[in-house]
Amino acid sequence: MSTxxxxxxxxxDNCRSRLWRIIDGRRTCQYGHVMEGDVEFNDDEDDINSMGxxxxxxNLTTNATGSFRSSMxxxxxxxxxxxxxxxxxxxxxxxxxxxxxxxxxKLQCTWLIEHQNFPPVFTDVVKLMWMRxxxxxxxxxxxxxxxxxNGGTSMQVPGKKPRLSLLSSICLLYMxxxxxxxxxxxxxxxxxxxxxxxxxxxxxxxxxxxxRKQLPNYYHQVLEGGKTPSEGQFFHKLAHMCFAVQLxxxxxxxxxxxxxxxxxxxxxxLPPQILFDVKELIRISGESDSSFCLYENHRExxxxxxxxxxxxxxxYFILAxxxxxxxxxxxxxxxxxxxxxxxxxxxSPAATEDLVTKLSHDAASLHQNNHRWSDQQxxxxxxxxxxxxxxxxxxxxxxxxxxxxRIASKKLYSMFPLEKAPTxxxxxxxxxxxYVDKTQxxxxxxxxALAHGVRVPRQKQTPMLAQLAEAKLxxxxxxxxxxxxxxxxxxxxxxxxxxxxxxxxMNCAS
Amino acid sequence: MFELPLVRNTKRVxxxxxxxxxxxxxxxxxxxxVQSFANANSTLPTPENSAAEEASDGDHNSADATSRRRRRKxxxxxxxxxxxxxxxxxxxxxxxxxxxxxxxxxxxxxxxRHEKPQETFEVWNTDRQKAVPMNTATLSYDTCKQIEKHAQxxxxxGMAHISKNANFHFQAMKDGYETVAETPESHHLVHIAQxxxxxxxxxxxxxxxxxxxxxxxxxxxxxxxxRSVWGPGARILRELxxxxxxxxxxxxxxxxxxxxxxxxxxxNQTMNFLMDPVFRCGSKTHAAKFVVAWLWELLFASCPxxxxxxxxxxxxxxxxxxxxxxxxxMVLIPPYMEDPEVxxxxxxxxxxxxxxxxxxxxxxxxxxSELERDISRNQVTQHITNxxxxxxxxxxxxxxxxxxxxxxxxxxxxxxxxxxxNSGESTASDLxxxxxxxxxxxxxxxxxxxxxxxxxxxxxxxxFFGSAEQVHFGxxxxxxx
Numbered sequence: 001m002s003t004x005x006x007x008x009x010x011x012x013d014n015c016r017s018r019l020w021r022i023i024d025g026r027r028t029c030q031y032g033h034v035m036e037g038d039v040e041f042n043d044d045e046d047d048i049n050s051m052g053x054x055x056x057x058x059n060l061t062t063n064a065t066g067s068f069r070s071s072m073x074x075x076x077x078x079x080x081x082x083x084x085x086x087x088x089x090x091x092x093x094x095x096x097x098x099x100x101x102x103x104x105x106k107l108q109c110t111w112l113i114e115h116q117n118f119p120p121v122f123t124d125v126v127k128l129m130w131m132r133x134x135x136x137x138x139x140x141x142x143x144x145x146x147x148x149x150n151g152g153t154s155m156q157v158p159g160k161k162p163r164l165s166l167l168s169s170i171c172l173l174y175m176x177x178x179x180x181x182x183x184x185x186x187x188x189x190x191x192x193x194x195x196x197x198x199x200x201x202x203x204x205x206x207x208x209x210x211x212r213k214q215l216p217n218y219y220h221q222v223l224e225g226g227k228t229p230s231e232g233q234f235f236h237k238l239a240h241m242c243f244a245v246q247l248x249x250x251x252x253x254x255x256x257x258x259x260x261x262x263x264x265x266x267x268x269x270l271p272p273q274i275l276f277d278v279k280e281l282i283r284i285s286g287e288s289d290s291s292f293c294l295y296e297n298h299r300e301x302x303x304x305x306x307x308x309x310x311x312x313x314x315x316y317f318i319l320a321x322x323x324x325x326x327x328x329x330x331x332x333x334x335x336x337x338x339x340x341x342x343x344x345x346x347x348s349p350a351a352t353e354d355l356v357t358k359l360s361h362d363a364a365s366l367h368q369n370n371h372r373w374s375d376q377q378x379x380x381x382x383x384x385x386x387x388x389x390x391x392x393x394x395x396x397x398x399x400x401x402x403x404x405x406r407i408a409s410k411k412l413y414s415m416f417p418l419e420k421a422p423t424x425x426x427x428x429x430x431x432x433x434x435y436v437d438k439t440q441x442x443x444x445x446x447x448x449a450l451a452h453g454v455r456v457p458r459q460k461q462t463p464m465l466a467q468l469a470e471a472k473l474x475x476x477x478x479x480x481x482x483x484x485x486x487x488x489x490x491x492x493x494x495x496x497x498x499x500x501x502x503x504x505x506m507n508c509a510s
Numbered sequence: 511m512f513e514l515p516l517v518r519n520t521k522r523v524x525x526x527x528x529x530x531x532x533x534x535x536x537x538x539x540x541x542x543x544v545q546s547f548a549n550a551n552s553t554l555p556t557p558e559n560s561a562a563e564e565a566s567d568g569d570h571n572s573a574d575a576t577s578r579r580r581r582r583k584x585x586x587x588x589x590x591x592x593x594x595x596x597x598x599x600x601x602x603x604x605x606x607x608x609x610x611x612x613x614x615x616x617x618x619x620x621x622x623r624h625e626k627p628q629e630t631f632e633v634w635n636t637d638r639q640k641a642v643p644m645n646t647a648t649l650s651y652d653t654c655k656q657i658e659k660h661a662q663x664x665x666x667x668g669m670a671h672i673s674k675n676a677n678f679h680f681q682a683m684k685d686g687y688e689t690v691a692e693t694p695e696s697h698h699l700v701h702i703a704q705x706x707x708x709x710x711x712x713x714x715x716x717x718x719x720x721x722x723x724x725x726x727x728x729x730x731x732x733x734x735x736x737r738s739v740w741g742p743g744a745r746i747l748r749e750l751x752x753x754x755x756x757x758x759x760x761x762x763x764x765x766x767x768x769x770x771x772x773x774x775x776x777x778n779q780t781m782n783f784l785m786d787p788v789f790r791c792g793s794k795t796h797a798a799k800f801v802v803a804w805l806w807e808l809l810f811a812s813c814p815x816x817x818x819x820x821x822x823x824x825x826x827x828x829x830x831x832x833x834x835x836x837x838x839x840m841v842l843i844p845p846y847m848e849d850p851e852v853x854x855x856x857x858x859x860x861x862x863x864x865x866x867x868x869x870x871x872x873x874x875x876x877x878x879s880e881l882e883r884d885i886s887r888n889q890v891t892q893h894i895t896n897x898x899x900x901x902x903x904x905x906x907x908x909x910x911x912x913x914x915x916x917x918x919x920x921x922x923x924x925x926x927x928x929x930x931x932n933s934g935e936s937t938a939s940d941l942x943x944x945x946x947x948x949x950x951x952x953x954x955x956x957x958x959x960x961x962x963x964x965x966x967x968x969x970x971x972x973x974f975f976g977s978a979e980q981v982h983f984g985x986x987x988x989x990x991x
Contacts, residue, residue, distance in 0.1 A: 014618060194697070201697045201698065202698065225696075225697060226696050226697070227695050227696050227697065228697045228700070356701075359700065359701070359704060360697050360700055360701070373708075375720075378708060378712075378720055379720075381704075381708070382708070382720070382723050382724065382727065385701070385705060385727050386723075386727060389701055390727060390730055390731065393698060393731060393732060394730060394731065394732060408766075408770050411766055412729065412736070412766060413729075413730065414758065415747075415757065415758025415762055415763055415766065416722075416725065416726040416729060416743075416757070416758070417726070417756055417757065418726055418727070418730075419723065419726075
């Protein structure tokens with residue numbers, strides 16, 4: 001009569017019994033504690049036959065961590081165990097990981113083509129690069145294998161792990177668009193991934209369900225994205241990837257500095273004339289086009305970040321602004337004064353994407369002054385949260401939930417409906433200013449300030465002004481490239497000394 | 511700036527926690543060994559421990575039990591023919607064996623010696639008689655180090671394979687430091703943190719619409735534990751639900767919480783991390799705060815709000831009877847059975863329904879038959895007795911729950927008077943003697959005397975539960991008419 005079966009730990013008065021039996025329809029543990037809330041009801045065969053109705057009781061309880069469990073505890077545990085065994089490890093796991101990575105790469109390409117008007121050929125170029133990258137892995141594998149044989153050591157050196165992260169995928173995309181000479185730069189990619197438009201953070205949720213189940217957890221971690229790239233991680237990775245693909249041997253690697261400079265100009269709202277000054281500065285510092293090519297590095301880290309073309313261009317841009325101010329050009333000095341005045345009052349960017357990027361990059365600094373966010377900024381941020389962040393992070397949430405959990409959360413969500421007004425959003429889109437409008441507005445604001453305020457730039461002020469402007473530019477530009485300010489400053493320092501050197505040598509020659 | 515409402519279950523926290531209790535327990539054991547010559551019944555010489563008198567008793571038993579077990583094992587070994595070679599070693603082995611047998615026990619063992627935080631939270635034991643002299647026994651630096659060394663040796667087995675990070679945390683904890691909660695770094699957490707900040711700042715500013723948006727987004731994100739943000743949620747709904755029919759009411763929300771997070775599940779000490787559960791949800795010994803809040807909301811909702819509308823009164827009557835039913839069921843199960851606040855709510859419910867029923871006797875509009883009057887008179891009497899009973903139980907719970915008992919009892923008495931004053935009126939006209947007091951119209955309304963005394967209680971309740979709505983217990987409307 002008394003047959004015990006295993007179940008959850010009893011826990012009443014610290015009872016540790018796992019064995020249960022049923023006495024009078026109540027589940028009772030080895031030591032006689034009756035399980036609460038568990039009532040077996042009379043399921044007579046006759047009843048079921050006559051009525052043909054099977055009732056299922058939902059017994060909603062939670063464990064201490066807040067996750068739900070139903071009354072059919074043991075069953076769900078069993079099925080979970082089976083699921084856990086589905087993971088694949090070793091070489092096969094690695095192959096699956098590469099397949100997943102490839103899938104994500106494909107998703108990224110599709111998004112770029114659909115939403116950013118990339119040409120269809122872009123996919124092919126990315127594919128080509130990806131293939132070359134895989135071959136480089138293969139070669140490395142073989143090399144390590146032959147090296148072993150020659151050495152005659154019995155030590156088994158496992159094939160070099162492909163140190164892939166999601167950043168590698170972005171690097172591949174960037175390399176491909178550089179080859180196609182498209183005016184898209186690292187700052188654009190960083191903006192897209194931070195605002196979760198391009199598949200990057202939580203990318204593992206986009207994978208097919210079977211793969212997701214089979215993929216080992218550490219690869220899930222890799223594909224989740226984790227932290228926002230910072231401290232020039234992107235550029236370290238880029239240089240390494242360029243080396244692995246042997247990019248310069250058969251692809252074009254030239255980054256056009258005009259486009260990037262213009263982009264930065266509009267981003268920080270400086271007068272467009274600066275573009276010519278930047279060009280001039282680059283010309284006189286004796287840079288050839290080859291110095292704006294993607295840098296290749298066989299190490300994991302780049303020791304000298306100024307060798308990366310994007311950062312180099314950004315540094316030239318900041319230098320040009322500094323020299324321009326020091327030249328004491330009356331219009332430009334006035335402009336800078338107005339510019340500093342306007343943007344000094346509120347130090348957070350106006351565009352939602354920039355706001356999100358900045359926030360993801362240095363969360364700590366923005367936390368302190370987020371109570372100063374304007375209503376518009378808050379609304380923008382919440383809109384972004386609703387439209388991009390929430391769907392991306394809850395993509396497969398419902399699959400993992402049990403039925404009890406799903407019912408409960410559905411009830412909760414009906415109490416807190418998201419404000420979904422389809423008509424309102426269309427209007428919003430119409431009234432919401434486009435990028436061009438916003439840029440124009442910002443320029444107009446500066447010109448207003450320029451017209452109204454009368455400033456008398458004094459001789460002594462200019463070095464100070466140059467410093468202020470430089471600090472502001474460093475602040476504004478560093479987060480766009482996901483590098484830290486000291487890193488960018490270091491680039492500046494190097495280029496400055498380099499310019500001095502070339503000038504000196506030219507003077508000597510003349 | 512604000513605490514993140516996340517479910518945190520990192521492996522690091524779990525391992526460090528386990529190690530920590532193991533370490534403390536071994537320290538304690540070692541200390542007892544050293545100190546046993548001096549005085550057997552002492553606790554660790556820390557001031558926080560000096561209050562736990564009974565705890566030390568319990569520990570005494572357990573220490574006895576372990577020593578007994580050890581002795582038995584030694585005897586068994588000697589019977590089997592194994593000579594007692596190295597007592598130290600065999601001791602270690604025996605204890606380690608027992609540790610492995612029940613891993614989680616080190617934590618339980620620790621907690622048997624201490625009062626649990628949920629029991630001492632914001633309770634100041636100021637009773638002079640309970641005071642225990644501080645343990646002033648001193649310990650030489652040398653012995654202390656020795657004890658520490660020994661304890662360190664004991665936990666080293668568990669520390670062999672833990673991560674560097676966990677090791678670091680454990681060392682810091684061992685040296686008496688408290689580690690600061692890590693700032694969120696992953697992209698996901700950064701934005702959740704930002705959303706949380708926005709939620710709180712907007713509540714502070716009183717921008718309820720924005721706060722609502724934040725909240726509705728926050729609860730949809732994975733990994734968020736709603737039990738740590740239910741307060742803001744209920745507050746936001748209370749502000750907004752009256753204007754927007756699409757939203758749920760705070761009453762519904764709290765009801766949902768009480769339904770989903772029932773305190774019937776077993777409380778597993780090893781399964782919850784960092785945050786203490788009792789302040790977020792209930793356990794077998796503590797009623798969850800949101801359940802209590804929900805009961806208050808229900809009570810306020812079921813009180814008639816003074817508008818003399820028969821249908822509204824009917825609805826509120828129905829609500830009240832539902833609430834009474836629910837409460838009568840609730841007070842039968844453990845956490846609510848022991849909670850004086852729940853009993854108090856129960857009492858107030860009876861009070862309100864007694865008031866409503868006795869209202870019929872003084873209102874001149876309703877003329878009812880004698881039989882009906884008898885029935886309702888019985889009902890009122892029943893409610894009044896029940897209310898008395900509940901109040902008595904509430905006081906018997908002996909927790910720090912104070913309420914104006916006298917005022918409530920006066921109230922009940924005056925309801926009782928109501929029952930007989932009308933019959934008194936009718937009989938008085940027949941008999942025509944002895945009821946002057948009752949006949950004079952200003953004395954008929956007994957609330958006139960008690961009214962001013964009553965109002966502070968209502969105010970107090972309102973402030974305490976932060977409810978904006980005006981609550982009428984039936985009589986405010988009376989005195990105003």
